[in-house]
Amino acid sequence: MKEKYDAFSIEQTVQNEWEATHPFAVTEDPTRPKFYCLSMFPYPSGKLHMGHVRNYTIGDVLARAKRMQGFNVLQPMGWDAFGMPAENAALQNGVPPAQWTYSNIAYMKGQLKRLGFAIDWQRELTTCRPEYYRWEQWLFKRLYQKRLIYRKMGWVNWDPVDQTVLANEQVIDGRGWRSGALVEKREIPMYYMRITAYAEELLQGLETLPGWPEQVKRMQANWIGKSVGAEVRFPYDEGSIGESGVLTVFTTRPDTLMGATYVAVAAEHPLATKAAQNDPQLAEFIAECRRGSVAEADLATMEKKGMPTPYFVRHPLTGEKLPVWVANYVVMAYGEGAVMAVPAHDERDYAFAQKYRLPIRQVIRPEGFTGTIDGRGPWEERFAAKGRLVDSGPFTGLTSEQAFSAIIAALAEKGLGQQRVQYRLRDWGISRQRYWGCPIPVIHCDHCGEVLVPDEQLPVVLPESVAITGRGSPLAELADWVNVPCPECGRPARRETDTMDTFVESSWYFLRYCCPDNDQAMVDDRVKYWMPVDQYIGGIEHAILHLLYSRFFTRAMRDLGLIPFSEPFTNLLTQGMVVAETFYREEPTTGKKTWINPADVILERDSKGRPISAVHRVDGKPVTIGGLEKMSKSKNNGVDPQALIDQYGADTARFFIIFAAPPEAQLEWSDAGVEGAHRFLRRVWAFGVRYRNEIAPQLPTTAEARSAALRQLSAPFAAARRELHLILEQANRDLAKLQFNTVAAATMKMLNLLERLPDGDASARAVLAHEGFSILLRVLAPITPHLTEILWRECGFGATLRDAPWPEVDPAALAVAEIELIVQINGKTRGKVTVPTDADEPTIRKRVLAHELVQAALEGTEPRRVIIVPGRLVNVVV
């Protein structure tokens, strides 16, 4: 055993052993409780970033602790390997996406191993491999046959110069990121997953997930967006439209129907298209609405604009003629792509009516509001409140709630409406006009239409040698691949050249980890043993889409009879981002910022240690401090985990990451903090050396003698032991809460305690150090598994720490005869009294009132109130 802490030789020794004996490979064992600990798998972007290291360290701490607590722990790892960056890399460097991806995986896998994660590598998954995605294609077919996948037209961002579809992130200020061309919306046929069929169940299911953060459940519920309202049909005014028909709208406020003064339709609505045929101005407005991206954030922030059409519809209850407008704020994808406008009681309609001088008709008198709403003043929040109906014909005088049903009944009687539930959730478009994704197993035949590729021809393998040009779809260029005989009629047909959204792979990978080697079926009985995932860990950025899609897939597969449960993830932890300080220099003329890596900056501090200025390490000239930002390439503030491991070793990196912040909070990078973590581990090592050489030899030889000695400690040692077990109690409570930063802090407190044990009785010291160090090593083991494993063995605690039992608090150690109570006067802390632990309230009251400060405050009068909080404090109100 070396005198000095040598992280590298320790970590190498331990990791070599894991590599040789696979202690983290697991099989199903019905005799033990299972624990499936899953971290979101990484996209193989090149090398691990700090966010990955944090995610997987959090998961590993839990997995290792659960193992020590007796669980059969599965912790797998894989690669979310399809996606755009591989194509971008091909464009930039000419490396084929497959080669780029596989070499990234090889490098990153090495990094994960170097960090010492307790992963069962035998279950490694790579989604871009045919063995994986063949089952995705197999499932696609079943979902298609169950009509949970269908084809319809959908809008995409179209770059007219590069002749290609762009992702939202590739549209910058309305222009294509490469061509700079103004982006247009274009409608193309796409496959959709019918997630809306499960909208209600996905919403209800949230209530069965007590182990999920409220925040995430709220976001999902809002995303699903259930609203109860009415479908209202406005008959066409045949005189203006020239044909009969109805315009259908959905509204959550049927009580305001009598205040509708116009209707508005989306630019893509059929009535808009029809009106534009003879109206070049309207056609130009519709074209304008088509410019820009399809992103909702863009739509929501643009100026609300509209154009009238010559068309009218009839109010369903009064028969009044209402003008039809085209408005850019009406979304075709929500509801019916048309709204009834009630300017008096809806903020957007109000602004629109003011802008275009449309009539505003108040029909509700909101609760506690006596004024009138006539459009002369600015919008007020209370205009939209519910209340009593006014100027509403037969409905006048009803409350909003009464009118809700009465108006729906009146509509139903005329056959022009009924109550309806509407969800904001839309079906999931899964077609991507890209190369590096899972091929959609469909063949298009002129005679037979859409034909599914027969099972025996699966997988449809993605060709790996293609030319990536950034224009059009690369697969469509591969004549040999595209042109195939129709499986039904044998005549020439064409393969679907779209690939699937990469969210599809990540919607079921957690199932496949249970049975990665099965080449006969997508899932098997092993899934029943391991699933559902007991703890899922990943970034908050996935709170909605990935998690909702996975919940949907689980239900869809349940309904196909493949799995017997509905929710994939019992407990969810959303870890915070890793952020770091940014530094930059600005070009005086252009304002262009050059971002400087924190490693190249020297901070100058004032006498209190506050940073006041910064200079560049190389030229010594000043740089601007830019504030904390998420670690990213663009801000050049990333810290390479590899450099950290190379300098300090994996245990230090892990300890710092766990200690610096609670898992859900943002983690601020600090080089000094890393130093501190390393210093602590050196102290642990140094204590281990001292323990082994000086303390252990003084121990009683038998376990019986040691525990007898622990029961007979003299007062100062008993107090120290109580402290030790109080810290352990805190650590265990925090571990259960997944608050790992304070578990790490507890190990520091334990070391502080062990280094300062009372003097005198060498045997008592040894016995307490023995117990204390064995507890410390076990609590620290999940965080820094290498260092603790070696110390555990060298100090003679056992053969291997990874399977050592988790330490338990000894209630006998916590017992005390006297406790201190805080004395407050009028809620302010003034002193303390010591009372017997079992003192009753009258005794405590007597003791406290005798306290000199209380006496002084009372000045001889009686207290107005005495509040006793057992075991904590006494508050005297004078």
Add this chain to the structure above:
RNA sequence: GCCGGGGUGGUGAAAUCGGUAAACACAGCGGACUUAAAAUCCGCCGGCGAUCAAAAGCCUUGGGGGUUCGAGUCCCCUCCCCGGCACCA
């Protein structure tokens, strides 16, 4: 714009149930050891405050208000920062 979250010392943070605000660290300052440096160890370390020095006292959890014997924690308003918005993953 809509939905969700977060603001506590110089810094990261801690504070079971509404009960001693700042545990544990980092930085800083002072000291020991050393020829010296590194490493290590010891002490101080929210603000105001008077003082040769100290203590008492007062204030303090982004800002304002409220509930309560008592609020970082609960309620209302407000400012700032961050995540998501359906083709980044």
